[in-house]
Each structure stands twice: as structure tokens, then as C-alpha cells.
Amino acid sequence: DDTSAILNTLDEQAVLMPAGMKPIIGKENIKQFWWPNDGSRTKVTEYTMKVMEIDGNNDLAYTRGRAELTFTYEKDEEKTEQTNSTMSLTLYRRDPEKG
Structure with a gap:
């Protein structure tokens, strides 16, 4: 939970x-x-990603896959847990300052 x-x-x-x-x-x-900023608290408890495709070049790359995110949400006396399963597309760009 960071x-x-x-x-x-x-x-x-x-x-x-x-x-x-x-x-x-x-x-x-x-x-x-x-x-x-409403007094609620969201805590990510688990995140997994299955990469189905990866490609790119020296400056830009991507992954496509399935992701699953589990989190808890608390506000006042109510607490719920939810898991979302989705398709994901993530782009990665080289940071010129970090090489």
C-alpha cells in the first residue's frame, strides 16, 4: 500500500x-x-499482469496483456474489496535523463 x-x-x-x-x-x-481527498482510503492489495505481447524499439515499447487488480476501499464504517480483470496496453518510453 504505497x-x-x-x-x-x-x-x-x-x-x-x-x-x-x-x-x-x-x-x-x-x-x-x-x-x-474525501476521507476514504483505497489500498491496492494485489496486481498481476500476464504479458501476451511485447514489442518496441530503443525509445518506445509496449506490452499487451491481461491485468487483475484487487483493492479495498474504506470510508466511514464501510469497507469493500473488489477485483477488476481487464485487458491492458502499456506504453514504455525511454527517459532521456536515465538513458
Whole structure:
């Protein structure tokens, strides 16, 4: 349950595409979606990804696969656990500062 560690995997222009919702664009908007400042607490308890395809070049690559995310959500006296299974497409860009 490390919010910063999760957010540090995202680019500033990251796009989250939850099923049935409009895309959520930008790291800060994703943070507000997953961890709103309303007294609630979202805790990621498990994330797995099965890579089905990977390709790219020296500067840009992608993975396509299936992902499963399990999390708990708590607010006031209510606590729920949910698991979402999705298809995923992740783009990776080389950071020129890190080589």
C-alpha cells in the first residue's frame, strides 16, 4: 500500500481507462480518482499482469496483456474489496535523463 510507489510508475500524461467511464488523463487526475481527498482510503492489495505481447524499439515499447487488480476501499464504517480483470496496453518510453 504505497501510493507514491504506484504513482511513480506513471508518466505525467498517463491515461487510465476504467470500464464504462471516460478516460482519466494525467497523473494528478489518476491520483484523485484512486485516492480522493474525501476521507476514504483505497489500498491496492494485489496486481498481476500476464504479458501476451511485447514489442518496441530503443525509445518506445509496449506490452499487451491481461491485468487483475484487487483493492479495498474504506470510508466511514464501510469497507469493500473488489477485483477488476481487464485487458491492458502499456506504453514504455525511454527517459532521456536515465538513458
